[in-house]
Amino acid sequence: MIELQRLSIAAGGRPLVHDIDALIATGEFIAVLGPNGVGKTTLLRVLCGLATPMTGAVTVEGAKLHDLPSAERARRIAFVTSDDVMSEALTVRDVVAIGRFPHHAWWQWRSTEEDDAAVAAALDAVHMRAFSDRLLTTLSSGERQRVWIAMGLAQETPILLLDEPTSHLDVRVAHDILALLRKLAHEGRAVICVLHDLNDAAAYADRLMLLGCERMLAFNTPGAVMTPELIQSAYGIAVERIDTPTGPRVFASITPA
Amino acid sequence: MTTFRLAALAVLALLACAASLLAGGSFLDAGSVARALAHPQSGGDVATIVWQLRMPRVVIAATVGAALSVAGALMQGMLRNPLVDPYLTGVSAGAAAAIALAILAGIAAPVLPALGFIAGVSTALVVAALARRGSGLDAYRLILAGVSISAFFSALIAFAIARSTSLDAAQQILAWLAGSMAGRGWSDLGFALPYLITGIALSAVSIPALNALRIGDVRARTVGLNVERAQWIILASSALLAAASVTLAGMVGFIGLIVPHIARRFVGSDARVTLPACVFLGAALCSVADAIARSIVAPSELPIGVLLAFIGVPAFLYLYSRSPEQRA
Numbered sequence: 288m289i290e291l292q293r294l295s296i297a298a299g300g301r302p303l304v305h306d307i308d309a310l311i312a313t314g315e316f317i318a319v320l321g322p323n324g325v326g327k328t329t330l331l332r333v334l335c336g337l338a339t340p341m342t343g344a345v346t347v348e349g350a351k352l353h354d355l356p357s358a359e360r361a362r363r364i365a366f367v368t369s370d371d372v373m374s375e376a377l378t379v380r381d382v383v384a385i386g387r388f389p390h391h392a393w394w395q396w397r398s399t400e401e402d403d404a405a406v407a408a409a410l411d412a413v414h415m416r417a418f419s420d421r422l423l424t425t426l427s428s429g430e431r432q433r434v435w436i437a438m439g440l441a442q443e444t445p446i447l448l449l450d451e452p453t454s455h456l457d458v459r460v461a462h463d464i465l466a467l468l469r470k471l472a473h474e475g476r477a478v479i480c481v482l483h484d485l486n487d488a489a490a491y492a493d494r495l496m497l498l499g500c501e502r503m504l505a506f507n508t509p510g511a512v513m514t515p516e517l518i519q520s521a522y523g524i525a526v527e528r529i530d531t532p533t534g535p536r537v538f539a540s541i542t543p544a
Numbered sequence: 545m546t547t548f549r550l551a552a553l554a555v556l557a558l559l560a561c562a563a564s565l566l567a568g569g570s571f572l573d574a575g576s577v578a579r580a581l582a583h584p585q586s587g588g589d590v591a592t593i594v595w596q597l598r599m600p601r602v603v604i605a606a607t608v609g610a611a612l613s614v615a616g617a618l619m620q621g622m623l624r625n626p627l628v629d630p631y632l633t634g635v636s637a638g639a640a641a642a643i644a645l646a647i648l649a650g651i652a653a654p655v656l657p658a659l660g661f662i663a664g665v666s667t668a669l670v671v672a673a674l675a676r677r678g679s680g681l682d683a684y685r686l687i688l689a690g691v692s693i694s695a696f697f698s699a700l701i702a703f704a705i706a707r708s709t710s711l712d713a714a715q716q717i718l719a720w721l722a723g724s725m726a727g728r729g730w731s732d733l734g735f736a737l738p739y740l741i742t743g744i745a746l747s748a749v750s751i752p753a754l755n756a757l758r759i760g761d762v763r764a765r766t767v768g769l770n771v772e773r774a775q776w777i778i779l780a781s782s783a784l785l786a787a788a789s790v791t792l793a794g795m796v797g798f799i800g801l802i803v804p805h806i807a808r809r810f811v812g813s814d815a816r817v818t819l820p821a822c823v824f825l826g827a828a829l830c831s832v833a834d835a836i837a838r839s840i841v842a843p844s845e846l847p848i849g850v851l852l853a854f855i856g857v858p859a860f861l862y863l864y865s866r867s868p869e870q871r872a
Binding site for chain 1: 749751752755756758759762763764765766767768769770808812813814816
């Protein structure tokens with residue numbers, strides 16, 4: 288369980304969102320939505336301990352996140368970033384195995400059977416086992432994205448944060464990944480994921496956190512958040528809502544200039 | 545496969561060291577050297593040459609090669625920049641400038657290695673202080689500070705040479721700048737040994753961190769690496785190894801830059817095997833280069849730094865041109 292208590296976040300000294308209160312249980316898939324620059328990525332960075340909050344606190348199973356040692360944090364929370372900078376000649380297996388870092392003592396160099404099993408399971412989960420010996424630099428951006436997700440899975444944490452995990456993926460693989468994340472959540476993890484596609488978020492997430500200018504506009508089920516009023520308030524764009532058997536969908540009412 | 549390659553590199557290092565015992569002002573045959581090695585107390589010319597002249601040189605050359613290679617691998621791994629070398633921290637420039645000014649001031653030669661070590665480590669501390677951001681180090685600031693401070697000390701060295709009125713003093717300064725192990729013995733190694741052992745121990749501690757840093761600072765933090773602490777340990781290790789090497793052999797360039805590249809090509813980028821591969825390759829390359837340097841124009845010697853550049857650069861360019869990336 289991860290709890291955000293009157294959390295205010297900032298980036299580069301610029302306040303972004305104030306007073307977020309939220310309680311996220313294991314077993315939930317949360318999508319964080321909002322326009323560019325509103326603070327979605329910064330929120331994830333605060334939630335994994337990469338950045339400190341302006342005010343307020345984050346607690347994980349009752350422990351204050353920012354007081355925990357870095358390795359202990361990484362055993363509780365994995366963060367799959369959207370940065371894609373890579374220069375080393377690393378194989379897919381090398382990268383995923385680095386996800387086991389927090390499970391090793393500083394003197395422990397060799398991987399254990401448990402590590403090998405976790406790496407293999409993570410590669411299977413994203414359908415990348417056959418690519419294990421390929422160099423990361425030879426993969427497409429979508430394949431690399433799946434490798435980074437596998438690294439997060441290999442960390443075997445109860446909480447998984449992902450920043451735009453489907454941004455480089457084709458539509459089929461994107462849906463595979465979202466289905467996987469929902470499955471992981473329903474198997475007992477808390478999955479918190481920044482997404483841009485509102486309809487994907489509504490289709491897969493249990494709850495949506497909608498961020499607007501300097502505040503959280505809503506944190507509720509897709510049915511309650513995907514309203515034309517809230518979407519207009521967050522993005523400044525008119526949408527139409529259609530309710531389908533798998534949840535609400537919205538369509539922007541745009542006439543190309 | 546990787547273990548086999550590592551074992552092959554270890555054998556290569558031993559063979560290189562053994563071969564360099566044969567070379568020098570006079571070539572010795574392998575049988576005589578083997579007998580002298582087996583019976584150190586036997587006396588005679590060969591045993592004296594082997595145990596009192598060549599063995600210390602070979603051990604020092606191998607140590608310097610190993611230390612500089614590991615120091616280079618540490619800096620390249622920490623900064624994720626294949627163009628940096630262990631002298632980026634200003635260690636060599638600081639040490640060389642202090643030694644050049646000391647020679648100019650007529651300070652006694654036995655004091656110079658200790659003076660160079662202190663100046664080298666002090667310079668590394670200044671560079672680290674300039675590169676500090678928060679509780680960690682900023683890679684760009686480190687490179688900028690290292691290059692700037694090294695340029696400043698290079699100017700001081702040029703000043704010392706220009707102001708030198710004695711040819712002997714200028715030649716002494718040049719010997720330090722071009723790298724040489726002439727006249728070094730067990731006592732010099734004894735002085736450097738504690739720092740070398742500390743540097744190697746710190747590099748061993750850094751292995752898991754170096755592996756995590758391969759995916760970048762941000763991602764390394766997400767898997768729980770305390771990046772700031774890792775940076776300081778890596779920097780301290782590299783600076784100690786480089787400073788100890790400078791006290792033993794002056795400025796031996798090239799090895800710290802190139803050997804890590806060759807090692808990664810042979811065994812990959814996993815620091816658990818890259819660092820031992822650097823030890824073996826650096827030791828092999830430096831001991832062979834030193835043997836050639838002291839035998840090719842005997843009884844005088846070539847500066848080892850110059851020789852390494854002559855042999856090593858074409859060899860490295862050949863290897864690079866044969867790499868899979870280049871062929872693709």
